[in-house]
Amino acid sequence: MKKIKSYKLKKGSIYEITLETGEKINLYDDVILKYGLLLSKEIDDKDFKQILEDNSYLESYHIALKYISYKLRTEKEIIKRLSKYSKQATNYTLNRLKEEGYLNDELYIKSYINDAINLKVVGPNKILYELKKLGFKEKAIHNYLDTFASDVWLDKIKKVTLKKINSNHNLSGLLLKQKIMQELLTRGFFKEDIMRVLDNYEFPDNKDVYEKEYTKLKNKLSKKYSGEELEYQINIHLLKKGFKKID
DSSP states (O other), rough: EEEEEEEEEEEETTEEEEESSSOOEEEEHHHHHHTTTHHEEEEEEEEEEEEEHHHHHHHHHHHHHHHHHHHHOOOOHHHHHHHTTTTTHHHHHHHHHHHHOOOHHHHHHHHHHHHHHOOOOHHHHHHHHHHTTTTTOOOHHHHHHHTTTHHHHHHHHHHHHHHHHHHSSSSOOHHHHHHHHHHHHHEEEEEEEEHHHHHTTTOOOOHHHHHHHHHHHHHHTTTTHHHHHHHHHHHHHHHHTOOOOOO
């Protein structure tokens, strides 16, 4: 039999229990009430292990609750956060959070997709990949992701394309188009949607960019070539970079 010497409120619903042996343990008030420790001020040896186990369940729950109070979390993230607790305590916490509506896969998926669409420049493939990485099933993701019209993605592709065209200072029209294509694919947009947008734009060589590249190549190659051979080599290098001759 373990005898309780004193109780001390620490924070919230946690009490520090001091036993006559000098041992101190932290217990939640729910556990104290469940086992009637305020009245008896004694803990049966056979109950002590169960009391600690019940307390660990509540501790893992409150830690998870605090963890999700800052932002929505996935089940995978919560399991990782509770790695030091037993599987039973973790399962208790997960089930309780689901019952209380704090852990909701559908809500998380919708929130994640809405944020990605409103705050980021990413396509459906990227969103799908990131959510699958977080542990969600592909079907559950598509249930909401597929509700968005293609115009949502086309508008984002257009914005990226125009920004790249207007800020181009070094690339030929051909290489610029290829670079935009590659970036948009990396951002997770569908190739068909990208081509659908890019086909509406012309990618002529900018005269200033062409002349800048021509001068750079001339300065470099003139150390090795001269006359017609120099011009020939410059043109070959320009073609490799995707430039067409501008008169």
